[in-house]
Amino acid sequence: MSYASETKEKVHALFKKTSPLRLALMVSSLPIFIAAWWIFALYLQGQNFYYLPTPLEVWNALILSWELDPVTHQPLLANINASLGRFLLGFVIAIVVAVPLGLLIGYSSLIDAFSKPIIEVLRPVPPIAWVPFLLLALGLFWGPVITIFIGVFFPVLSNVIFGVRSVDPLLIDVAKTQGASNRQVFTKVIFPFSIPYIMTGLKIGVGIGWMCIVAAELFAAQGGGIGVLITAGQTIGRYDIMFAGMVVVGLLGIVTLTVSEYLEKRVKIWMGMM
Amino acid sequence: MDGHDVILSIKNLKKTFPKDDGAMVAIENFNLDVKNGDFVCILGPSGCGKTTLLRMVAGLEPLTSGSMKVRGEDIEGPGSDRGMVFQEFGLFPWRNVKKNVEFGLELKGIPSEKRAEISQKYVELVGLKGFERSYPRELSGGMKQRVGIARALANDPAVLLMDEPFGALDAQTRNQMQMELLRIWKETKKTVLFVTHSVDEAVFLADRIVVMTSRPGTVKNLWNIDLPRPRDRASSEFIALRKNILDELEVQKTGA
Numbered sequence: 360m361s362y363a364s365e366t367k368e369k370v371h372a373l374f375k376k377t378s379p380l381r382l383a384l385m386v387s388s389l390p391i392f393i394a395a396w397w398i399f400a401l402y403l404q405g406q407n408f409y410y411l412p413t414p415l416e417v418w419n420a421l422i423l424s425w426e427l428d429p430v431t432h433q434p435l436l437a438n439i440n441a442s443l444g445r446f447l448l449g450f451v452i453a454i455v456v457a458v459p460l461g462l463l464i465g466y467s468s469l470i471d472a473f474s475k476p477i478i479e480v481l482r483p484v485p486p487i488a489w490v491p492f493l494l495l496a497l498g499l500f501w502g503p504v505i506t507i508f509i510g511v512f513f514p515v516l517s518n519v520i521f522g523v524r525s526v527d528p529l530l531i532d533v534a535k536t537q538g539a540s541n542r543q544v545f546t547k548v549i550f551p552f553s554i555p556y557i558m559t560g561l562k563i564g565v566g567i568g569w570m571c572i573v574a575a576e577l578f579a580a581q582g583g584g585i586g587v588l589i590t591a592g593q594t595i596g597r598y599d600i601m602f603a604g605m606v607v608v609g610l611l612g613i614v615t616l617t618v619s620e621y622l623e624k625r626v627k628i629w630m631g632m633m
Numbered sequence: 634m635d636g637h638d639v640i641l642s643i644k645n646l647k648k649t650f651p652k653d654d655g656a657m658v659a660i661e662n663f664n665l666d667v668k669n670g671d672f673v674c675i676l677g678p679s680g681c682g683k684t685t686l687l688r689m690v691a692g693l694e695p696l697t698s699g700s701m702k703v704r705g706e707d708i709e710g711p712g713s714d715r716g717m718v719f720q721e722f723g724l725f726p727w728r729n730v731k732k733n734v735e736f737g738l739e740l741k742g743i744p745s746e747k748r749a750e751i752s753q754k755y756v757e758l759v760g761l762k763g764f765e766r767s768y769p770r771e772l773s774g775g776m777k778q779r780v781g782i783a784r785a786l787a788n789d790p791a792v793l794l795m796d797e798p799f800g801a802l803d804a805q806t807r808n809q810m811q812m813e814l815l816r817i818w819k820e821t822k823k824t825v826l827f828v829t830h831s832v833d834e835a836v837f838l839a840d841r842i843v844v845m846t847s848r849p850g851t852v853k854n855l856w857n858i859d860l861p862r863p864r865d866r867a868s869s870e871f872i873a874l875r876k877n878i879l880d881e882l883e884v885q886k887t888g889a
Contacts, residue, residue, distance in 0.1 A: 533723040536691050537737035537788065538713030547740070551727050630727040 412599040417606060420599035430591040430600050431583045439607065442584040445500075446572045446615075449507025453564065457512050458557060461519025462550065471520075478516070486510035486567070487574045499581035503572060510571035511564035515557065522556025523549055555630050558623040565619040569612050585611070640824045641667040641690065641792055646699035648685055659685050661849040663699070667792070672818060672825045674835035677845030678882060683828045686850065687796050690826065691717045704791055713737050716785030717794040720801055722777040724769040724784075730756060731765040733780050737788040755783040758817060775806040782814070786821060795827040799834070811837055815862060832878050836871060837864055844881055854881060 377385075393414050400413040412420070420428075424435040431438060464471045486509040494502035526549050534548045576586020585608050592601030646663040649656040659682040667673050675683045688694040690701060692711035701708045703715060724733050734752040743751075756765055759779040769777055778798055785793055798814075799807040811834060818825055829835055835842045842856040856878060860870055 527723075529719060529721055529723045530725060532691075532693055533717075533719065533725075534736070534740075535693060535711040536713075536715065536717040536794075537740060537784070538711070539740050543740050547736070548725070551725070554727075 410598050412602050416599045417602045420597070420603040421606065424588070424600060424603055428588065428600060428603075430595060430597055431588055433583055435588075435603075435607070438583045438585055438588050438604075439611065441580070441582045442572055442576065442586065443611070445504050445576075445580070445584065446507055446568060449504040449572070450511050450564065450568055452504070453508045453511035453515055453568075454561065456508075457515040457560070458519055461516045461557075461560075462523055462545075462553065464516075465520040465523025465553070466545065466549065478513075482513050486571045490575050490578055493575075494578055499579055503575035503580050503584070506571045506575040507568045510567040511561075514563040514567060515560035518556045518560030518563070519553055522553030525556065526552045551630070555623075555627045558626045562616075562619045562623045565615050566612075569608075569615055573608050638669045639666045640669045640671075640704060641665070641826065642700075642702045642705075643690075644700045646686075646689070646701060647697045648682065648689065648694070649697045658849040660851065662851050664852060665843060667824060667826060669824055670822050672827065672838060672840045673843060674827045674829055674839035674841070675843045675845060676829060676832060676835045676878070676882070677850060678847045679830060681845045681847045682850030683830075683845055684796055686845075687717075687794050687826065687828050690792070691715055691794050713741070713788040714791045715794055716788055716790035716792070718778070718781045718785050718796065718798045720797040722769070722774075722781050722801070724777055724780055726769050729766050729768050730761060730772075730780050733769070734783045734787050736784060751787055752783075755787045758786070758820065759783040760813065773806075774802045775810055778802065778810060779813070782817065786817075786823070791824065793823045793825045795825065797829055798827070800829075807834075812863070814838065832875050832882065833866070836860075836875050836878065837866065842878065844878065 397413050397415075400411045400416075403409075403411050404413075421435070423429070424438075427434055428438070460474075464474055486506050489509055490502065490506050493505050496502070497505055530548050530552065531544055534544050539547060572584070573586040573589070576584040577590050580587050585604050589601050589604035589608070592598065592604060643663060643665045646660055647658070648660040649658050651657075663686065665673075675686065677683045685694060689696050690703075690708065692708050692715065696708075708715075725736065728736070731749070731752050734755055735748045738748045738751060753765070756762060759782050761776065761779050761783065764772070764776065769780070772780065778801075781798065782793075799810050802810060814825075815838065817823075827835075827838060836858060839856075839858050842858060843852055844854045844856065845851065846853045856874075858874065860868075860874070864871055866872075
């Protein structure tokens with residue numbers, strides 16, 4: 360069955376099962392939210408409180424920033440690219456480090472015994488707490504990148520370890536009776552078995568990493584970024600642009616999370632786990 | 634090699650498991666010779682160590698003392714000269730039927746055209762032609778075990794070890810698979826060591842039945858089943874044989 364027809368069926372089933380009231384609530388919730396925001400913003404502006412722009416002002420700021428935003432003096436896409444680039448770089452480094460390390464820790468109880476105390480000490484430190492140090496130590500480019508790295512690293516690592524430990528011992532017995540060496544058991548059974556767990560780690564990492572990039576950029580970042588846009592808007596009093604940045608962050612967050620959820624699901628189906 | 638060569642030889646086998654207070658003796662003084670082409674069923678009450686015995690032949694469990702030889706060589710760990718079929722199938726969910734069957738060939742580094750040729754032969758032997766690209770989740774229990782059998786045979790093992798292979802199937806599929814297994818056995822002329830707790834299954838399949846005692850497991854009796862195949866479960870000989878073996882198992886249960 361193709362994914363398109365699957366989706367179509369699901370949408371169809373959703374409309375079929377959902378009661379009219381439920382459907383009406385679902386469809387009207389966002390317009391009602393925007394209307395409430397609008398009324399609230401207008402009310403506050405009537406009270407000489409100008410920090411909350413109306414949805415229309417934010418929309419206009421978005422259009423304006425698209426060409427060339429007056430705060431960072433570059434097109435919105437350049438800011439988006441700067442943030443996404445850093446995000447991807449930190450994300451990829453985290454995967455490259457966390458996946459092999461997780462496989463080793465999950466497989467070897469000796470490596471686990473050594474690394475566990477270190478990991479458990481470092482894990483509770485929120486990635487954002489590292490930002491001041493990282494910016495000083497690594498500068499305005501690598502500082503934010505390594506913040507993402509820290510944010511993505513731990514959830515991926517935990518999931519890889521969990522994946523390796525979840526391997527069905529029966530499959531290992533099967534591989535051995537088929538003549539597999541220890542190395543082959545690892546590459547042909549343990550690693551493939553862990554892939555769906557790795558994907559779950561990536562999905563969680565995407566969410567955390569995205570929060571980290573914006574937070575890191577709020578301090579400072581080389582070449583702009585959405586976080587920079589938000590802070591700069593605040594600094595010079597362009598609250599419409601500040602909010603436009605927040606909207607962009609939210610939308611991109613939805614996109615990255617949807618993509619990673621989709622990939623996770625595809626991989627799990629491919630691996631025969633769904 | 635003539636047809637009466639001993640393929641598997643087990644002598645004075647002992648297996649103990651460590652326990653809080655000393656050791657638990659699972660198998661003791663176990664002797665068995667299996668000849669080339671034999672279909673041997675190992676029958677015993679649950680906990681008698683029959684699965685442990687099979688796992689030791691497979692090399693998945695070390696023996697405590699005694700000797701186990703396949704084709705005259707001591708068993709030292711698992712190897713592809715002993716193929717094993719597991720009760721819970723143990724198919725790799727991320728591999729399709731063809732790739733599951735080719736697993737052992739892949740480990741040996743056999744090139745893909747040769748692999749495809751061999752896997753196709755065994756896929757067809759077990760009656761799964763047309764399902765080469767199907768994934769385990771798309772198969773019924775009976776079909777899954779056909780894949781398990783094809784995968785074990787693809788390595789061309791000296792002995793086929795089967796650990797209650799039809800135990801997870803419904804009664805009807807089970808009977809069907811028993812007939813299929815006999816057909817496959819005749820076509821491949823493999824030596825089979827088959828563990829079961831079903832007397833009916835053992836009498837239907839085996840040339841010889843090894844009845845084990847409960848823990849510590851040892852050979853209580855050896856039955857030669859001379860009934861011609863295909864065997865008729867409703868025949869008086871079949872029923873009598875089944876009753877006698879069942880009685881033997883019952884005696885030890887009450888005696889224990």
